[in-house]
Amino acid sequence: MRILRKTATAIAAAAAVAGWLASRGDLERAVETVKDDVEAIRERDPAASGMVEALTCYSGLHALLLHRVAHFLHHLGIPLVPRIISQFNRFLTGIEIHPAAEIGKGFFIDHGAGVVIGETTVIGDNVTLYQGVTLGGTGKETGKRHPTLKNNVTIGAGAKVLGSVVIGENAKIGAGAIVIHNVPPNSTVVGNPGRPVRERGRKVGAADVDWTHLPDPVADAMASLVRRVVEMENEFKAAFPEKGPEIEKAQEQGERELDRVFDYYHGSGI
Numbered sequence: 072m073r074i075l076r077k078t079a080t081a082i083a084a085a086a087a088v089a090g091w092l093a094s095r096g097d098l099e100r101a102v103e104t105v106k107d108d109v110e111a112i113r114e115r116d117p118a119a120s121g122m123v124e125a126l127t128c129y130s131g132l133h134a135l136l137l138h139r140v141a142h143f144l145h146h147l148g149i150p151l152v153p154r155i156i157s158q159f160n161r162f163l164t165g166i167e168i169h170p171a172a173e174i175g176k177g178f179f180i181d182h183g184a185g186v187v188i189g190e191t192t193v194i195g196d197n198v199t200l201y202q203g204v205t206l207g208g209t210g211k212e213t214g215k216r217h218p219t220l221k222n223n224v225t226i227g228a229g230a231k232v233l234g235s236v237v238i239g240e241n242a243k244i245g246a247g248a249i250v251i252h253n254v255p256p257n258s259t260v261v262g263n264p265g266r267p268v269r270e271r272g273r274k275v276g277a278a279d280v281d282w283t284h285l286p287d288p289v290a291d292a293m294a295s296l297v298r299r300v301v302e303m304e305n306e307f308k309a310a311f312p313e314k315g316p317e318i319e320k321a322q323e324q325g326e327r328e329l330d331r332v333f334d335y336y337h338g339s340g341i
């Protein structure tokens with residue numbers, strides 16, 4: 072009898088909370104967010120066969136849903152309860168997310184365990200983290216001291232992103248990387264310390280395959296010397312106007328010689 076009474080009370084309380092949320096429009100938004108979170112798993116994990124599997128077998132999703140509840144209560148200003156939910160979440164899934172952390176739509180933590188997301192972290196839409204990722208502080212900053220991840224960022228297994236750094240849109244952080252500086256959009260960073268191996272989709276440091284426009288360091292050096300000599304001649308002419316005709320004669324001669332050099336450079340031969 073007592074159990075029945077308790078169950079009825081719990082159902083009534085849940086219905087009251089659901090009714091209150093529905094009246095604020097939060098329930099509708101919450102349902103949409105959960106749909107996006109489930110869809111993210113189906114899109115990004117080829118092993119996920121359907122909605123039921125996503126809801127039952129993905130600790131990343133369980134952690135995210137519990138976080139969304141904790142975050143909601145945190146925003147209402149309810150003390151302690153959000154932290155308790157967060158710790159319960161950690162016990163259940165091995166994923167620790169501070170209730171204040173802001174997480175966008177379509178967030179996916181694959182495999183779960185060992186992920187830590189700090190208090191002032193801000194995560195955009197469609198971000199993917201693998202197991203063992205830390206979005207933490209360096210221990211030296213106050214206020215905003217955790218990373219900001221823009222939309223479509225992917226962070227590989229075991230990577231550590233530390234401090235109030237910004238990881239640009241579509242950036243990838245390789246497994247095991249340690250990142251303590253901003254990462255530009257569309258780039259890939261690996262290693263410790265993190266270094267870019269791709270920027271805007273192109274390999275960093277790879278050979279330039281534009282064989283038709285090869286650099287010519289000798290011609291560049293000559294052009295720079297000629298520019299400098301002409302400047303000096305003009306300064307000289309201004310300082311000693313009486314030498315003007317002599318200098319102009321020398322300049323004309325120099326130009327004729329330069330023309331021959333440029334003709335040779337462009338293929339006519341001397």
Ligand SMILES: CC(C)(COP(=O)(O)OP(=O)(O)OC[C@H]1O[C@@H](n2cnc3c(N)ncnc32)[C@H](O)[C@@H]1OP(=O)(O)O)[C@@H](O)C(=O)NCCC(=O)NCCS
Nearest residue numbers: 182201226227228243244245246247259260261262268269
């Ligand atoms: C970084 C990553 C996203 C690949 O990006 P990419 O742009 O395709 O880079 P490439 O594979 O062309 O590699 C570029 C260079 O970085 C190196 N590299 C790639 N991943 C690396 C990593 N995690 N750590 C160190 N170096 C790495 C490559 O050896 C290569 O070096 P090279 O140019 O000297 O040969 C991928 O390697 C990675 O780490 N993904 C995370 C996957 C993960 O965590 N899976 C968990 C599943 S459970």
